[in-house]
Amino acid sequence: MQHFLLSSQARTISLKAVFTMGEDKAYETFCQMRWPENEGEAVCPRCGCVETYNITSRRKFKCVACYHQFSVTSGTIFASRKMSFTDLLAAIVIFVNGAKGIAALQLSRDLDCQYKTAFVLTHKLREAMARENMGATVGGVVEVDGAYFGGYSKPANEKADRKDRRLLENQTGKRQVVVVARERDGRTLSTVTGSEAQGVPFIRSVVETGATVHADEGTAWDALHASYETGRVNHSFRYMDKGVCTNQAESYFSRLRRMEVGTHHHIAGPYLNAYAGEASWREDNRRVANGAQAGKVGVAAMEAPVSRQWKGYWQRAY
Structure with missing residues (x-):
């Protein structure tokens, strides 16, 4: 096809x-x-x-x-x-x-x-x-996820001087997280926070009551169980578990990563939220003709x- x-x-x-x-x-x-x-x-x-x-x-x-x-x-x-x-x-x-x-x-x-x-x-x-997307909400089945951008730490030249860059004390402090809530066959909403846990209030503010939330094994999403019917999938073992997955959220991050690596090369910092919003718009309109897309942006x-x-x-x- x-x-x-x-x-x-x-x-x-x-x-x-x-x-x-x-x-x-x-x-x-x-x-x-x-x-x-x-x-x-x-x-x-x-x-x-x-x-x-x-x-x-x-x-x-x-x-x-x-x-x-x-x-x-x-x-x-x-x-x-x-x-x-x-x-x-x-x-x-x-x-x-x-x-x-x-x-x-x-x-x-x-x-x-x-x-x-x-x-x-x-x-x-x-x-x-x-x-x-101003004031918009999502419902039904909503996939949530987070991905880290920016804050690159250059490794030392000598192997003996290198540090574990995964540890917080060895990071630059500029690393940010894009948190996304994507409705199945619907709208994509995103925000930028310091960590996935800080994105939980955003998820609660945009996901409608009664919605079903799908998330990965990240501990930050444990707090959503008290507010929504929640399905979890452990990506260490599988990407889908009895219909529970975050594939559409991952698709959004795939586009944003390709924007970062292949087009803009660096999108972290104060402008990350703007690029994240652009990726949301492009995902939501990916099956719209370019003439209609141009008309929507112009209007x-x-x-x-x-x-x-x-x-x-x-x-x-x-």
Whole structure:
């Protein structure tokens, strides 16, 4: 059976189509994503009036009621953008086309822009994507697991000087844990903590009452028995035990590891949560055509407010 990503159904948009549509068509596409309920016609973000004047020389609008001037990206995560609408749309397509993520360096080369521009843009897209899971919960059969990232300790050159890097006293203190709760055939939610035990409150906050939780033999998950019907599988002996497994959670970590090793090379630190959220989104939309994925990311970006974290990031204006 052919894999979905190899089928023609997975390819519904291409960079060729984006760059041949022209700036005007790209601009209309963003208008449609910003105001779908009004068929792309501008709606004043200040008073909600649907009657506006077009200031075509500057691609801006003026509200008939309150005289407020605004653009299609005003008040969104793309506010104060300097890139053309064609390049913005192309960046979204390139971003979703990377099954294991896209490096900011590669995006900067593809769009011929500065690395800083590509770095901030990709993180803005991740912030917009993360809004899809804000306040979400999971139920039914939920697989939970944790995986460690970052905190690499370089071994000493001489064998006699080397220490056991598994011991806490020989670690850097920068090691973090991504904890995931993945609903069978449903949503994937993740967070970043210092240990699996610290992730238990997160699991309780996102897993619905009455759900069945599947976990591995890690002692941190013993605390879940008091709140949920829990199935455990000892990976030292088998990966599935009478239907109990964490295979889908492991699939999520497989994608995140491949993002870390093959694409970004280093994703720990203050940005780990953003990359973990991106991996969740990619797992949940892995059977969605790239055109629909680009549309979802574009709409999410146009619905997201101005970023407090990434606005003026390189100017330290946050």
